[in-house]
Amino acid sequence: xxxxxxxxxxxxxxxxxxxxxxxxxxxxxxxxxxxxxxxxxxxxxxxxxxxxxxxxxxxxxxxxxxxxxxxxxxxxxxxxxxxxxxxxxxxxxxxxxxxxxxxxxxxxxxxxxxxxxxxxxxxxxxxxxxxxxxxxxxxxxxxxxxxxxxxxxxxxxxxxxxxxxxxxxxxxxxxxxxxxxxxxxxxxxxxxxxxxxxxxxxxxxxxxxxxxxxxxxxxxxxxxxxxxxxxxxxxxxxxxxxxxxxxxxxxxxxxxxxxxxxxxxxxxxxxxxxxxxxxxxxxxxxxxxxxxxxxxxxxxxxxxxxxxxxxxxxxxxxxxxxxxxxxxxxxxxxxxxxxxxxxxxxxxxxxxxxxxxxxxxxxxxxxxxxxxxxxxxxxxxxxxxxxxxxxxxxxxxxxxxxxxxxxxxxxxxxxxxxxxxxxxxxxxxxxxxxxxxxxxxxxxxxxxxxxxxxxxxxxxxxxxxxxxxxxxxxxxxxxxxxxxxxxxxxxxxxxxxxxxxxxxxxxxxxxxxxxxxxxxxxxxxxxxxxxxxxxxxxxxxxxxxxxxxxxxxxxxxxxxxxxxxxxxxxxxxxxxxxxxxxxxxxxxxxxxxxxxxxxxxxxxxxxxxxxxxxxxxxxxxxxxxxxxxxxxxxxxxxxxxxxxxxxxxxxxxxxxxxxxxxxxxxxxxxxxxxxxxxxxxxxxxxxxxxxxxxxxxxxxxxxxxxxxxx
Numbered sequence: 001x002x003x004x005x006x007x008x009x010x011x012x013x014x015x016x017x018x019x020x021x022x023x024x025x026x027x028x029x030x031x032x033x034x035x036x037x038x039x040x041x042x043x044x045x046x047x048x049x050x051x052x053x054x055x056x057x058x059x060x061x062x063x064x065x066x067x068x069x070x071x072x073x074x075x076x077x078x079x080x081x082x083x084x085x086x087x088x089x090x091x092x093x094x095x096x097x098x099x100x101x102x103x104x105x106x107x108x109x110x111x112x113x114x115x116x117x118x119x120x121x122x123x124x125x126x127x128x129x130x131x132x133x134x135x136x137x138x139x140x141x142x143x144x145x146x147x148x149x150x151x152x153x154x155x156x157x158x159x160x161x162x163x164x165x166x167x168x169x170x171x172x173x174x175x176x177x178x179x180x181x182x183x184x185x186x187x188x189x190x191x192x193x194x195x196x197x198x199x200x201x202x203x204x205x206x207x208x209x210x211x212x213x214x215x216x217x218x219x220x221x222x223x224x225x226x227x228x229x230x231x232x233x234x235x236x237x238x239x240x241x242x243x244x245x246x247x248x249x250x251x252x253x254x255x256x257x258x259x260x261x262x263x264x265x266x267x268x269x270x271x272x273x274x275x276x277x278x279x280x281x282x283x284x285x286x287x288x289x290x291x292x293x294x295x296x297x298x299x300x301x302x303x304x305x306x307x308x309x310x311x312x313x314x315x316x317x318x319x320x321x322x323x324x325x326x327x328x329x330x331x332x333x334x335x336x337x338x339x340x341x342x343x344x345x346x347x348x349x350x351x352x353x354x355x356x357x358x359x360x361x362x363x364x365x366x367x368x369x370x371x372x373x374x375x376x377x378x379x380x381x382x383x384x385x386x387x388x389x390x391x392x393x394x395x396x397x398x399x400x401x402x403x404x405x406x407x408x409x410x411x412x413x414x415x416x417x418x419x420x421x422x423x424x425x426x427x428x429x430x431x432x433x434x435x436x437x438x439x440x441x442x443x444x445x446x447x448x449x450x451x452x453x454x455x456x457x458x459x460x461x462x463x464x465x466x467x468x469x470x471x472x473x474x475x476x477x478x479x480x481x482x483x484x485x486x487x488x489x490x491x492x493x494x495x496x497x498x499x500x501x502x503x504x505x506x507x508x509x510x511x512x513x514x515x516x517x518x519x520x521x522x523x524x525x526x527x528x529x530x531x532x533x534x535x536x537x538x539x540x541x542x543x544x545x546x547x548x549x550x551x552x553x554x555x556x557x558x559x560x561x562x563x564x565x566x567x568x569x570x571x572x573x574x575x576x577x578x579x580x581x582x583x584x585x586x587x588x589x590x591x592x593x594x595x596x597x598x599x600x601x602x603x604x605x606x607x608x609x610x611x612x613x614x615x616x617x618x619x620x621x622x623x624x625x626x627x628x629x630x631x632x633x634x635x636x637x638x639x640x641x642x643x644x645x646x647x648x649x650x651x652x653x654x655x656x657x658x659x660x661x662x663x664x665x666x667x668x669x670x671x672x673x674x675x676x677x678x679x680x681x682x683x684x685x686x687x688x689x690x691x692x693x694x695x696x697x698x699x700x701x702x703x704x705x706x707x708x709x710x
Contacts, residue, residue, distance in 0.1 A: 018156065020146040021195050021488045021507055022497030026120065026160030033154035034122050036080045043087035044068045045098035053133035055115040057168070057199065057265040060257060060317045064134040068097050070261055071141040074516040078148060092125045095144065097137050100130035109165035109440075109496055110456040116198070117163030120144075122155045132163075138263045139164075139196050146194075149514050150507065165453075165496025166439045168400055168460030170199035170264070171483060176206030176226045176271065176278070178410070178467035179245035179629070180476045182255045187518035188480065189259035189266075194515045195491035200259060201267045201322065201462055204228045207277035207292065208470040217284040220277050220291035224470050227278035229268075233311035239282045249315045256317045262517070267356070268316050271324030272305050273339055279304065293328060296335040305339075306346055313351045320377065321347060325357035333361050337370040344376050356400070362391035377459065380442060381407070388442040389449050393457040401439050405430060406463040406490065408482050410474045411681045412671065422463060422486025427493055428501040437493050461494050463487065469671040469681075475628045477588065477611070478684055480520050481654070488512065522588030522611075522686055525554070531591075532556050532584065532689070532705040534571075541566045548580060558582045564693065575604065575697025586611040587687035587705060593649040595703040597696075599639050604695030606647075609688030614649060616696060624658055626667055626685045633683050635665040655682045 018024040044065050052061040062070075065086075072084050082095070090096035100106075106117025115133035118140035127144060131137030143162065147155050170192050173180065189200055207225035214220060227239050230246040240246040247255070256266050272279065273294035280287035286294055286301045294301050313321070323343050328336050344355035356377040363371040372378075378399045380388035388399050405426060407418050419426075430437030432447040439461035443449035451458055465479055488508060492499040499507075513523070524531050533551035540549035548558040548566065564571060564578035571580055586609045587593075597606065602617040612628040616639055625634035626649075637660045639645050648659040656667040667683045693700055 016158075017498065018143065018147060018160070019499075019503055019507060020143060020150065021499060021504075021511060022492040022495035023499050024120070024143050024160055024162050024497075026156070026158055026162075028156050028158040030124075030157040032124060032157050033151070034124060034127060034157060036075075036148050036153040036155065038093045039075075039080055039082050039095065039126075041083050041085050041091065041094040042068050042072055042075075043085050043091060043094045043096045045096070046086045046088050048099045048134070049086060051099060051134055053115050053135040055133065056135050057267070057319055058260050058317060059319060060260045062134060062138075062261055064097060064099070064131075064137060066261065067134050067138045067141070067263075071097075071138075071145075074141070074145055075148075077516050078145070078153070078514065080148065080153065090126055090128050094126050096126065096128045097141075098128065098130050099134070099137065100132060103132055105161050106132040106136065106163045108163060108167065110454045112456060114163050114167065116167070117161065118143075119159070119161050121159040122157050124157060127155065135263055136163075142194060142196055145516075146511055150510055164196065164494075166458065166460035166494060168199045168462065169439075169491065169494035170197040170201070170462050171487065172201035172203060172402065172462050172464040173479060174203045174206060174465060174467040175228055176203050176275075176467075177208055177224065178471045178474065178476070178479070179226065179228070179242075180479070182247060182251050184476050184480075184520075186255055186258040187520050189264040190262055190517040191480075191487070191515055191520060192491075193259075193262035193264050194511070195488045196495050197487075197491050198263055198265060199267060199460070199462060200264050201269065203269045203271065203322075205269075205271050205278050205324075206275050209292065209468065214290050214292050217280070217287070217291060220287075221281060223277055225278040225281055227270075227282075227308075229270075229312050229315075231308075231311040233307075235307045236311045239279070239308060241278060241281070253315055253317075260317065265318050267318050267320060267322055268312075269322030269324055270308065270312075271326060273301070273336065274326055274328040275324060279308075288329065290329070296332060296339050302339065302342060305343065309343070309347060310350060313347065313353070316351075316353070318353070320354045320356055322356045322379070323347070326360055327358075328360060330361070333364070334368075334370040336361060337372050340372045340376060341370075344373060359386040359388065359392065359399070362386045363395055363397075379462075381464070383443045383449060387449060389451050393451050393455065396457075398457045398459055400459050401442055401461040402464050403442050403444075404464075405437075405441075405444050406461075408463070408465045409469070410465060410467050410479050410482060411469055412473075412679050413468075421482045421484075422490060424486045424489050424501075424504070427486060427489040428504075437490070438496070439494055461490075463490060469679075471629065472631045473669055473671045473681060475611070475683070475685060477520070477522070477686065478654070481589070481684070484512075484520070522586050524584060524587055526707065527553050529708045530704065530706050531587065532582070532703070534558060534580070534692075534703040536566045536569050536571055536701050556583050558692070568699075570598075570699040570701040571693060571703075572699055573604075573693040573696045575601065575695060577694070579694040579696075580692040582689055582692065584689040585609050586689060589651050589653060589684060590707065591651050591687050592706045592708055593687045593704075594647070594706075595700055596644050596646050597639065597698060597700045598644045599641055599696065599698040601641065601697045602639070604693070604697065605688075605691070606696060606700070607688040607692055608694055609686070609690040611686045612688045614688055624660070626656065626658070626683070628683075628685050633667050633669060633685065635667060637663055637665055649687065651684060651687065654684045656685045
C-alpha cells in the first residue's frame with residue numbers, strides 16, 4: 001500500500017517525505033542535493049520508449065518517449081534545457097526514464113496494483129524515474145518539476161516509492177449549460193495534471209431549469225439548452241446546439257489528445273433520460289409531459305439516444321463514458337433501470353466501453369423490481385439521494401465519490417448552500433472526526449456511512465462544478481477561479497497525500513504560478529505595476545513604421561492599423577476599420593485600465609480581445625458595456641459626445657467596475673431561474689487588450705494598464 005511503503009531490500013520509506021502537492025514518500029539519505037542546472041540530458045530507456053500504459057482510463061496513452069518530450073518542454077519552461085536521448089542506462093547529469101520490473105511495490109489504498117506508481121532515485125550525479133508504466137513515470141516527472149520549483153532547482157538526494165491511493169482524481173465541469181472554448185479546457189487539463197489529477201469529466205448536455213417552462217414544447221424552447229458534440233452523421237442532424245457553441249469531431253479529438261499528453265483522460269457525458277431538453281427540443285414527440293424528461297415507453301426514445309451515442313462514440317477516447325441518468329421521475333424506476341442497462345449493453349457492443357451514471361435510484365430487492373446492472377459504475381453525489389455505502393458498495397457496485405460536500409455552482413447557489421469556491425478547510429478537515437478528507441468519505445458528518453479507506457469499491461473522487469444559472473451568469477474564467485485555490489489541496493487528498501494545512505499556502509504560492517502549458521490567470525509579465533502605457537506624444541510615435549512606443553518599459557509597442565494615426569497627442573480613429581494593435585490579448589483579475597476618450601458618435605469597441613470587449617454602445621443602446629462570451633453586461637453610464645471623458649475599468653477580485661469621471665458603477669448580472677426567482681451576481685471581466693479603438697469615431701489618449709487596484 002502507498003501508506004505502508006516498503007521496497008524489497010531497502011528500509012521503510014514511509015517515515016519521510018518530500019513536501020509537494022501531493023506529498024511524496026521519500027527517504028532522504030544525504031544533506032547534499034542534485035542541482036538541475038547541471039542537467040544535460042533526459043535519457044529514455046530504449047527497451048521501453050514505445051511502451052504505452054494499457055491499464056489506465058484512456059485509449060490514447062502516450063508512450064514513454066512522448067511523455068519525455070512533454071517533460072523536456074516543461075523543464076525548458078523553468079530554464080533547464082536538456083537534450084532528449086535514447087539509451088539503456090542512467091548517465092551522469094541526466095534524468096533517466098525507465099519502467100520498473102517490480103510491479104508489486106506500486107499499490108493503491110486497497111492494496112491493488114496500480115500502473116500510476118513510480119520509484120524516484122536522486123543521487124549526486126543524476127535522477128532516475130522508474131514507472132510502473134509510462135503514466136507512472138509521468139507522475140514522477142511532476143515530482144521532479146515541483147521539487148525544482150520549491151528548492152531553487154535543487155533536488156534532495158534519496159529515494160522513494162509513490163503511488164496514488166485511488167485511480168480517479170480530478171473534477172467535472174458542466175459545459176452543457178455554459179460553453180467553454182476547447183483551448184480553455186485544455187489549459188484546465190494542464191492544471192489538473194501538474195497536481196497528479198487524471199480525470200476531467202465533461203457534462204456535455206443539459207439545460208437551464210425552470211419548472212414554469214417544462215409543461216409544453218413551446219415553453220421548453222425558451223430555456224437555454226446545450227448539446228455540445230457536433231457530428232456529420234445525418235441521423236443526428238439538428239441536435240447539436242447552439243451551433244456556434246459546439247465541438248466538432250476534430251476539435252474534440254484534439255482536446256482529448258492534448259489532455260492525454262499530460263496524463264489526463266476526458267470522460268464525456270451525454271445526459272438522459274432526465275435533463276434532456278436539448279433532446280426534446282429536437283424530438284418533442286419522445287418527451288414526457290415534463291419536457292425535461294424522455295418518455296422511456298415511447299418506441300423511438302431508445303433508438304434516438306442510441307443514435308447520438310453511435311454518432312459520437314468512436315471520437316471518445318476513454319474506456320468509460322457517462323450516460324447521466326440523473327434525477328428521473330420516480331414513478332418509472334423499472335423503466336429507468338431497463339433503459340440504463342440497455343444503453344450500457346449497447347455502448348459495450350459497439351465500442352467495448354463501460355458505462356457510468358449518477359447515483360439516482362438505490363437498488364431495490366422487492367419482487368418485480370429491476371435494478372441497474374453492477375457493471376455500471378455509480379457516481380455518488382448526495383448522501384440524501386443515495387447512501388453510497390449501504391445502497392451501492394454493500395450490494396457489490398463500484399462508485400466514484402462526487403458527494404455534494406465539494407459541490408460548486410458557478411456564481412451562486414440557492415440559499416448559499418454551496419460555497420463560492422472549493423473550500424480548503426473542508427479539504428483539510430473534511431472527515432467526521434475533523435481530520436483530512438479522503439475519497440472514501442461519502443458523509444462528512446456520520447462515519448458509519450463511510451466505507452473503509454481500503455475499500456476496493458471506491459474508485460476515487462471528482463469535485464463538480466455546475467452552471468445551474470446558465471450561460472449569461474458567468475465568464476468561463478470564473479469557473480476556473482472557483483477551483484483555482486482549492487483544487488491542488490484536494491488533489492493531495494485524492495492521491496492519498498499527507499499535506500498539512502500549515503504547509504499548503506506557501507507551496508501553492510510557489511507552484512501555482514508555474515503550472516506549465518497554461519495561463520489561466522491571464523498574467524502579463526511586467527517590470528513594475530504599470531503593464532502598458534501609450535501617451536501618444538510625438539517622441540514615442542514613429543510615423544514611418546506606424547509604431548506607438550510603450551512607455552511602461554515592458555516593450556509592448558503598438559502598431560497603427562488601417563488608417564489610424566496620431567495627431568495632437570491623441571490616437572485618431574475614423575469609426576471604420578482603423579485601430580491600434582497591441583501585442584497583448586487579455587489581462588486577468590486585479591487590474592486598472594484607464595484612458596481618456598473623445599467620441600464623436602456612439603458605437604465601436606474601445607478595447608477588444610479574445611475573451612472580452614469594451615463597447616461604447618452596441619447600436620441599440622448608448623450605454624457602456626463589457627461583453628464576454630458574446631453576452632453584453634451594460635452599466636448605466638454613457639459617454640458624452642464631442643468632449644473628453646476620463647474612463648476607468650477596475651477589476652477587483654470577482655468584481656468589475658466602470659467609471660466615467662466621478663461616476664462609478666459595478667458590472668453585474670441579474671440571474672434568473674426557478675420560476676422567476678432572481679439574484680444579482682458580480683461579474684469578473686478580463687481586460688480586452690488586443691485592439692484599441694475598432695469602430696470608434698473620435699480620439700483616445702493616456703491609455704494605461706496597471707496591476708494596481710485603486
